[in-house]
Structure formats: C-alpha cells, structure tokens
Amino acid sequence: MVTSNNTTFIPDIAHSFKAQAQPNIALIKYWGKQNIPGNVPAVGSLSITLEALRTETVVRFDTEMSADAFVLNGASNPIGLPRLSRCLDLLRHEAGTHCRAYVESENNFPTAAGLASSASGFAALVIAAGKALGLQATRSRYAQWAREGSGSAARSIYGGFVEMYLSKNEKTDVITEPILNPEEWPLEVVVAITSTDVKSVSSSAGMEHTRLTSPYYSHWVKAQDEDLHDAREAVLARDFERLSIISEQSCLKMHGLALASRPGLIYWSAATVACLHAIREMRAHGHPVFFTVDAGPQVKAICERQAAAEVARTLESINGVQKTIISRLGHGARLV
Numbered sequence: 494m495v496t497s498n499n500t501t502f503i504p505d506i507a508h509s510f511k512a513q514a515q516p517n518i519a520l521i522k523y524w525g526k527q528n529i530p531g532n533v534p535a536v537g538s539l540s541i542t543l544e545a546l547r548t549e550t551v552v553r554f555d556t557e558m559s560a561d562a563f564v565l566n567g568a569s570n571p572i573g574l575p576r577l578s579r580c581l582d583l584l585r586h587e588a589g590t591h592c593r594a595y596v597e598s599e600n601n602f603p604t605a606a607g608l609a610s611s612a613s614g615f616a617a618l619v620i621a622a623g624k625a626l627g628l629q630a631t632r633s634r635y636a637q638w639a640r641e642g643s644g645s646a647a648r649s650i651y652g653g654f655v656e657m658y659l660s661k662n663e664k665t666d667v668i669t670e671p672i673l674n675p676e677e678w679p680l681e682v683v684v685a686i687t688s689t690d691v692k693s694v695s696s697s698a699g700m701e702h703t704r705l706t707s708p709y710y711s712h713w714v715k716a717q718d719e720d721l722h723d724a725r726e727a728v729l730a731r732d733f734e735r736l737s738i739i740s741e742q743s744c745l746k747m748h749g750l751a752l753a754s755r756p757g758l759i760y761w762s763a764a765t766v767a768c769l770h771a772i773r774e775m776r777a778h779g780h781p782v783f784f785t786v787d788a789g790p791q792v793k794a795i796c797e798r799q800a801a802a803e804v805a806r807t808l809e810s811i812n813g814v815q816k817t818i819i820s821r822l823g824h825g826a827r828l829v
C-alpha cells in the first residue's frame with residue numbers, strides 16, 4: 494500500500510480524525526448534471542457557506558474491518574453507506590489502500606430536509622478521511638472529491654462566497670473557488686424551518702427528472718453563465734440590491750423548471766410561499782432582505798446584519814414556520 498508520497502500507508506488505528514463543515518446555500522442554483530457519475534454539473538453556481546449549521550465527522554481506518562461502517566446522528570445508516578464508500582474509494586485510490594473505515598457523523602440541524610446536509614457531510618468526510626490517510630492534497634482536490642460525493646459539497650470546502658463553474662476549454666472540468674471571505678461582506682441568513690421531514694424527491698433525482706422532462710431545461714442551461722456573471726459582479730461590488738434580484742430570479746427559475754417537469758415537482762409548502770411573500774413585503778418596506786429556496790420547503794432569507802432580528806421575528810410569526818435559525822457566513826471545511 495503506497496501513498497501519493499510513496500510511503501507505505503499504515504492506518505493509524507489508534508487515532509480518529511475529526512473534521513467540521515458547514516452547509517452552503519446557492520444563490521445561483523446548480524440544477525442539472527452533464528454526467529451523473531462524478532456529479533459534473535451542467536451549470537455553474539454561486540453560494541454562501543453558513544456558520545450556524547454544522548456537520549462533524551470522525552473517520553478511522555482499520556485493517557481489521559471488512560466493510561466501511563457509517564453512523565449518522567447516532568444510528569447506523571446502511572442507506573447512505575454505498576455513496577459514502579464510493580467517495581472514500583477516491584481517497585483510498587489516491588492513498589493506494591483498500592483499508593476500510595469507520596465513519597461517524599453528526600449534524601446540529603435536520604438531515605436531508607433541504608438544508609444541504611449532504612454538502613456539509615461530504616465536505617467534512619473528505620477532509621477527515623484525507624487526514625486519516627495522510628494525503629497531502631490541495632483544497633481544490635478536496636473540492637473535487639467532495640463534489641463526487643454530492644455536487645454542491647465542493648462549495649462547502651471553502652467559506653464565504655464561493656463560485657463553482659465549468660472551465661471554458663474543457664466543459665467537464667469543474668473549478669470551485671472562493672470569491673469573498675465572510676468578513677469581507679458579513680451578510681446573515683435567517684433559515685425558516687417549515688418541516689423537518691426527509692424530502693420525498695432528492696436533489697439528484699429531481700434534477701435528473703427535470704433534465705429529462707422539463708420543456709425549459711435547455712434555456713436554463715443556456716442562460717446560466719450570464720446569471721453567474723451578474724451575481725459575481727454584484728458580490729464583488731457588495732451590491733445587495735443587484736444580488737437580491739438575480740438570486741431570487743435564479744431560485745424561481747429553478748423551481749419553475751421543476752414545476753414544469755412531468756409530473757411536476759412541488760418542493761414548497763403553504764408556509765414556504767407565505768415566507769416568500771413576507772420577504773418581498775419586508776423588502777418593499779426598505780428592509781435589505783431577499784429569499785432563496787432549495788429542493789425542500791425551507792426558506793433562507795439573506796439579509797444585511799442589522800435586519801436579521803426583524804426578519805426572524807416576521808418569519809416566526811408565519812403559520813407553519815416551526816423555528817428560525819440566524820446564521821452568519823461561515824468558513825470552509827477544516828479539521829477540529
């Protein structure tokens with residue numbers, strides 16, 4: 494067994510390695526894959542990493558184990574195991590080992606409910622596993638491995654505002670880069686949780702169904718570079734108004750595509766829609782806030798810091814909102 498540094502890989506069975514990562518929320522949405530293996534996105538995307546929601550993952554490699562083991566939130570998770578093992582295989586390949594791993598992961602927020610737990614989960618996994626295997630890889634290599642676990646996980650390797658885009662020369666070459674640190678534009682996010690149920694159609698299944706059946710899909714792909722460019726400029730200029738408009742449009746376009754697929758995908762609940770109206774109304778009254786919604790019924794209200802408490806109060810008063818979480822922007826995945 495040989496590592497990438499040409500030294501023999503001896504699993505450090507006495508030690509567990511722990512990493513933390515935070516979910517990220519896309520302002521310009523990734524929806525659609527060009528290649529399902531490897532999760533190569535059909536479109537670029539732009540996200541913010543959240544501080545208050547966290548995944549902590551512990552990894553230990555062990556030569557005595559005949560299969561990987563995965564415990565999620567305190568319970569064995571056989572459903573998530575094949576995907577986790579496929580991602581670990583990439584790192585094992587790099588390290589030149591077949592050694593199996595024990596993985597234990599904990600989220601401080603609802604799992605698989607439209608709060609990007611797979612993004613933080615795979616980002617934390619690759620960072621902890623890479624350390625356990627003694628790999629000396631760059632952040633962009635970790636982003637690539639995380640993406641192969643879950644498309645959006647590449648963005649959680651970094652903090653603040655992060656862009657994931659397709660290389661101009663090689664369209665299957667995916668580049669993930671931070672564009673602003675959290676401190677450079679300290680926006681906040683109010684997450685309105687309207688349900689903690691596991692979503693009925695996963696993002697991967699939903700985007701593939703949309704690609705195959707939505708009449709608007711090709712236009713979505715064609716227009717994305719322009720949206721990404723607009724959002725990047727807005728972020729670099731700290732132009733809240735401009736970012737509000739392009740982000741809400743990207744979110745509504747993504748859901749518009751999904752709604753128009755056959756049969757249409759409806760990720761929203763009545764409370765989701767009520768939150769969107771309330772956010773629009775707050776903005777009309779001068780509060781710097783805009784919304785985004787992923788593949789689930791939760792609403793994320795992005796706002797300037799001084800508006801966060803009022804936005805949370807307003808969203809909490811809406812029928813069907815179970816609770817709100819206020820978050821600053823967070824940093825990238827790291828060992829803890």
Ligand code: PMV
Binds near residue numbers: 518612644646697
């Ligand atoms: O990475 P996935 O397969 O969970 O897909 C993420 C899809 C959205 O959250 C809806 C959009 C995005 O860019 O994060």
